[in-house]
Amino acid sequence: MSDDPETARQIDELSRDTRPLLVCDIDEVILEFVRPFIGFLNAQQLHLKTDSFRLHGNVVEQETGAVVEPERVSALLDGFFAAQEDWQTAVEGASECLQRLSAGAEIVMLTAMPHRHRDRRRNLLDKVSFPYPLLTTETAKGPAIHRLRGKTDRPVVFVDDIPHNLVSVQKSVPDAGLIHLMAFSELVPLLPPLPVGITMAENWQDAEAAIAGRLGLSY
Numbered sequence: 582m583s584d585d586p587e588t589a590r591q592i593d594e595l596s597r598d599t600r601p602l603l604v605c606d607i608d609e610v611i612l613e614f615v616r617p618f619i620g621f622l623n624a625q626q627l628h629l630k631t632d633s634f635r636l637h638g639n640v641v642e643q644e645t646g647a648v649v650e651p652e653r654v655s656a657l658l659d660g661f662f663a664a665q666e667d668w669q670t671a672v673e674g675a676s677e678c679l680q681r682l683s684a685g686a687e688i689v690m691l692t693a694m695p696h697r698h699r700d701r702r703r704n705l706l707d708k709v710s711f712p713y714p715l716l717t718t719e720t721a722k723g724p725a726i727h728r729l730r731g732k733t734d735r736p737v738v739f740v741d742d743i744p745h746n747l748v749s750v751q752k753s754v755p756d757a758g759l760i761h762l763m764a765f766s767e768l769v770p771l772l773p774p775l776p777v778g779i780t781m782a783e784n785w786q787d788a789e790a791a792i793a794g795r796l797g798l799s800y
């Protein structure tokens with residue numbers, strides 16, 4: 582599915598900013614995702630196995646251990662995003678770090694969630710102190726960030742938990758600073774290997790120092 586004209590219009594508007602650009606993914610970076618999704622599943626007598634890095638195939642019936650069908654997992658995920666305001670909370674330190682970074686950088690939040698959940702997400706982000714512009718994309722993140730950078734060669738940093746998103750940005754914006762951050766740290770050892778050049782941050786304190794250094798911010 583391609584992005585809608587409204588997203589393209591928003592990107593063009595944001596790309597006129599000439600300050601250093603920080604683009605943050607949302608789930609597992611700004612908002613807790615895995616932990617609350619486990620709670621959402623448990624409330625329906627389901628369990629998420631966390632011994633490999635995937636959702637489909639890892640959701641099982643609590644009582645029998647039977648694997649939940651992929652279509653139902655997709656529906657559960659959709660139901661979770663529809664009810665995100667009841668479940669998701671801010672990742673520790675994220676709001677404070679971004680507030681400090683916003684003094685010298687343009688901050689944009691970029692999520693791969695379907696467009697139809699955008700209003701709910703906007704409400705939740707405002708409620709937990711992330712007032713930055715929000716873009717939802719149903720296509721690869723690399724080309725979106727290439728366009729967001731605009732006509733200048735301003736420094737760019739991208740933070741995400743999913744390796745293929747970091748790789749997508751590495752391809753489209755080769756000089757971007759790339760930071761891996763995942764709030765649910767138990768899954769980090771199960772990630773596929775990350776390419777060279779990606780900084781692993783354990784928490785927002787780590788990430789903030791790496792971002793500020795890469796964007797040339799001092800405060």
Ligand SMILES: [Mg+2]
Pocket residue numbers: 606607608609610741742743
């Ligand atoms: Mg994410």
